[in-house]
Amino acid sequence: MIRGITLARTPSPPLYTYPARPLNGGPLERARPQPGVWAAEPKWNGWRALVHVPSGTLWNRHGKPLTIAPEFESALEILRATLDAEAFKWVDCEALERRHGIGRGTLIVLDVIPAPGAYRDHTPPSYAERRAWLTPLPVPTLTEVKSHTVYLTPSTFDASRPTLPPFPRPDICWGQCRAANAQLGAPLYEGVVMKRVDSLYPIQLRSAEETTPAWVKHRWRF
Amino acid sequence: MPKTKTALPPAQNVAPAAPAPAIKKVNLAGIGARASTKTTTTYPVLPDEHGEVAKLVGDILDESDQLDALETSVTIKKAELKGMASAFYFTHHHGLHEIPSSIEARNGERQVLVSFQNRYKVVPDEAPLIALLGEERTARFFRQGFDLKISGDKIPAAVADTLIEGVVALFAEHGASEALTAISGIKPTKEFHTARHSALTVEENAALELVCPIVGMVKTKGRGEDK
Numbered sequence: 001m002i003r004g005i006t007l008a009r010t011p012s013p014p015l016y017t018y019p020a021r022p023l024n025g026g027p028l029e030r031a032r033p034q035p036g037v038w039a040a041e042p043k044w045n046g047w048r049a050l051v052h053v054p055s056g057t058l059w060n061r062h063g064k065p066l067t068i069a070p071e072f073e074s075a076l077e078i079l080r081a082t083l084d085a086e087a088f089k090w091v092d093c094e095a096l097e098r099r100h101g102i103g104r105g106t107l108i109v110l111d112v113i114p115a116p117g118a119y120r121d122h123t124p125p126s127y128a129e130r131r132a133w134l135t136p137l138p139v140p141t142l143t144e145v146k147s148h149t150v151y152l153t154p155s156t157f158d159a160s161r162p163t164l165p166p167f168p169r170p171d172i173c174w175g176q177c178r179a180a181n182a183q184l185g186a187p188l189y190e191g192v193v194m195k196r197v198d199s200l201y202p203i204q205l206r207s208a209e210e211t212t213p214a215w216v217k218h219r220w221r222f
Numbered sequence: 223m224p225k226t227k228t229a230l231p232p233a234q235n236v237a238p239a240a241p242a243p244a245i246k247k248v249n250l251a252g253i254g255a256r257a258s259t260k261t262t263t264t265y266p267v268l269p270d271e272h273g274e275v276a277k278l279v280g281d282i283l284d285e286s287d288q289l290d291a292l293e294t295s296v297t298i299k300k301a302e303l304k305g306m307a308s309a310f311y312f313t314h315h316h317g318l319h320e321i322p323s324s325i326e327a328r329n330g331e332r333q334v335l336v337s338f339q340n341r342y343k344v345v346p347d348e349a350p351l352i353a354l355l356g357e358e359r360t361a362r363f364f365r366q367g368f369d370l371k372i373s374g375d376k377i378p379a380a381v382a383d384t385l386i387e388g389v390v391a392l393f394a395e396h397g398a399s400e401a402l403t404a405i406s407g408i409k410p411t412k413e414f415h416t417a418r419h420s421a422l423t424v425e426e427n428a429a430l431e432l433v434c435p436i437v438g439m440v441k442t443k444g445r446g447e448d449k
């Protein structure tokens with residue numbers, strides 16, 4: 001899946017899907033137990049960006065062109081040089097811009113969106129499988145996020161990876177993100193997003209507001 | 223992989239030292255630029271002489287958090303149950319023609335129904351349907367559906383009657399009158415929302431609340447948060 005060359009850009013295609021939108025679960029301490037196995041990821045304070053890797057096009061969460069796209073040119077080139085643009089056509093990212101001044105111009109890869117064929121063939125990959133595809137991407141420590149680069153978002157699911165911050169439990173992830181904000185003196189994280197490990201990526205163009213019960217965001221009040 | 227900057231080669235010939243700069247500058251390289259662009263608008267504050275507002279705000283925020291947690295929990299569990307029930311629904315009824323509308327799920331004496339109504343989410347394009355079912359079955363079981371919306375308040379007043387009469391006549395001519403529906407009502411003009419504060423008295427505005435109430439929402443998200 002990994003290819004170390006940058007492919008020539010292709011024309012921008014129509015939007016394939018709206019980015020998956022999580023349910024709002026309120027503060028984590030109020031969350032109720034749920035069936036299944038869930039992974040916790042930091043909730044980044046940035047702009048949601050759906051990236052079409054072959055063309056380098058970025059859409060926002062409403063399916064409109066991302067107006068701050070020029071800020072991410074160098075991150076896009078890294079992404080295109082790192083991921084096989086044919087295998088990873090659509091990538092779901094968080095784009096860090098000037099909101100808090102940290103990691104400006106960096107793309108945080110949240111997920112990779114499977115091609116339509118995977119759904120037609122009844123073999124769509126789960127979160128766990130999609131996450132495994134992306135492991136060649138570097139994972140940042142919570143307090144060291146560089147500008148103009150590409151990272152894979154940390155997840156409790158990848159506990160075996162030595163470079164990961166220790167996220168043994170979602171509540172610890174929550175606390176670590178809060179501590180990181182305090183250390184940075186800036187709101188880089190807004191909470192955590194819980195993702196069901198056996199869930200499929202929801203492909204849909206009905207509405208940007210449609211939520212998926214497989215993802216739940218828990219935000220704190222500042 | 224992230225690009226790394228190429229290290230500069232060591233200098234072969236050391237250049238003469240540059241003259242001292244006219245202005246002594248403090249080296250700020252180690253201090254990150256943390257320009258905050260947070261722009262929370264300042265609004266007039268509701269007076270709270272007896273602490274009633276504070277009590278209500280506290281309750282609203284606490285109960286909204288509880289509500290979010292409970293609503294989300296119920297949504298996740300309903301989705302889980304629906305997934306289990308739909309798998310059973312299709313296997314249990316395969317080959318039958320009389321299909322019950324619901325599946326019952328029990329907890330002792332209590333139960334819930336998972337209902338499968340004749341309602342489906344819209345698919346934006348037929349390609350995935352054709353890939354799964356083939357053209358013949360797709361054409362048999364699916365058709366295009368759409369709603370056309372006419373924003374009446376954006377039609378020039380002078381031509382509104384003629385235009386609507388024309389649309390009604392066109393649908394009648396093609397035997398499609400049933401496809402045309404209209405919901406009509408009176409709504410304020412664009413400028414009313416601002417102009418009412420100067421064009422109407424306080425008493426008139428209060429009285430109007432009984433006839434045409436202003437939409438007011440208590441937002442618990444976004445205030446006091448970082449967005």
